[in-house]
Amino acid sequence: MRILPDTIAGRTISVLLFGLVTLHLVSIGAYQFGLDSEVGLTNAARTAERLIAIQSTLSALPPEDREATAHTLSGGALEVHYSSVPLAVAPAVSTRGFADIRDELAKRMPNATQQSLVVGAPTKGTGNRTDPHLTLVSMKLADAGWVNTNIAIFEGPHSSMRAIVISTALMALGVLGIALGMAGSVTRPIRKCASEAQRVYVASEPQPIPVDGPREVRELATAFNEMQQRVKKLVDERTLMLAAVSHDLKSPLARMRLRVEDVKDGDSRRDLEADLDDMIQMIDSSLEFLKSDHTGEELQRLDLGVLIGTICDDFSDCGFTVTLDQQGKSVLSGRRLALKRAFTNLIGNAIKYGTAARVKVNATAQNLTIVIEDDGPGIPRDQLDKVYAPFYRVETSRSRDTGGTGLGLTVALSVITAHGGTLRLANRREGGLSATAVLPLKVSQSA
Secondary structure, eight states, X not given: OOOSOSSHHHHHHHHHHHHHHHHHHHHHHHHHHHHHHHHHXXXXXXXXXXXXXHHHHHHTSOHHXXXXXXXXXXXXXXXXXXXXXXXXXOOSSOOHHHHHHHHHHHHHOTTOOTXXXXXXXXXXXXXXXXXXXXXXXXXXXXXXXXXXEEEEOOOSOSSOHHHHHHHHHHHHHHHXXXXXXXXXXXXXXXXXXXXXXXXXXXSSSOOOOOXXXXXXXXXXXXXXXXXHXXXXXXXXXXXXXXXXXXXXXXXXXXXXXXXXXXXXXXXXHHHHHHHHHXXXXXXXXXXXXXXXXXXXXXXXXXXXXXXXXXXXXXXXXXXXXXXXXXXXXXXXEEXXXXXXXXXXXXXXXXXXXXXXXXXXXXXXXXXXXXXXXXXXXXXXXXXXXXXXXXXOOOTTTOOXXXXXXXOHHXXXXXXXXXXXXXXXXXXXXXXXXXXXXXXXXXXXXXX
16 A cells, blocks of 8 residues: 655655644644643742732631622632631642642742641542542631632643644645645656657657756756767667668679579579578568668658558458458547558558458547457467567468568557557457557647
8 A cells, every 4th residue: 555645746745744744733732832831830820829818818807707808809710718627628649730839839838738728629539630620729827717719720722723723724735835836846857858758759859858957857857868869879870770781782682683593493593582582571671670760750640540441441452351440539640651551560460360350449538549350370378578579470370481571560569669559469268369559649749
């Protein structure tokens, strides 16, 4: 199970949001803890001063007037009573509220003892508090009377949880907006680099990537531009070299053909002529294969379904059995001659090794799928990946008599891959071979 997103931008934003939100919540918690401590100590000090003042006031009055005065002095969080006995009971478990008030009273009443000052709360006999918001303080007067004070203590956070949530949400939205802009500026050149890598051989000329963004991205764009130029130079030099070799070989081959005419033995002459034809065909096929990797043919809008239909009609006119089933619009941008050659090879193989071909063209919003089926012997499973290699032939189904050189599937794979597509061969359960080509309809937008 993947936790982080799969893109650099997504991971950057996730880490930023998680880190900043966590730090924000921790800082709010630390601030709240400090605020609670400060407010608690301040309230305890002010409460202790008021209790000392109440004790002094009631001590100066006669006993019969103290209860009435105590009611008069009550207010706010304090409720004051006068009695002859203490009403507070020291709890077995002391809380911070108890401790703060007791410490502040002890500072202002240095002569107080546990018998003359009791800070507690209502209990059930076990010492556990029953009301966390109520504290009872009993202070003994000089004439043995007691001042009993109920103090309402409101514990908990002083900040609104709603305000904390709104603050965190606003911060997250702000960070998200900034992170999206920053991540987009960083990943845009990388996406551009990936797009260019997918269409290196689709465009007639390599298009350099703008060198901008952070240093690492600039270095990547520069290296990719240099790689494009090196690849183009390598392909051009290879094509020119083979063209030169082909030209140089054809001259002595032509002279050999003339000399073959002087051979008296008819069988030997026919064998030599067949070998010469094979050599010329192999040279021409090799040259065409290398040129197919990088040609000067420009991209154009075309209906691949119509193009495949034309190929099927051409084979049908020659007496072969070819059926076509087409669904949806199949308009894309590509190289017409290269695509025609690729699908001519695939359909031609189906006819050559399966006697008949069934072609299905299915277009969706994103992809164009072309399936070519035959009823031939198929390809051994251990050779399905090998048949794409140049000059590789399955010996059980291909021979020199068929005229094949082992480049048909290689050329088809090269052309389809150059257009951003895929080609897959599979043996059918019913018998025969199935070739499935998938081409993206959005090649035109990137090209």
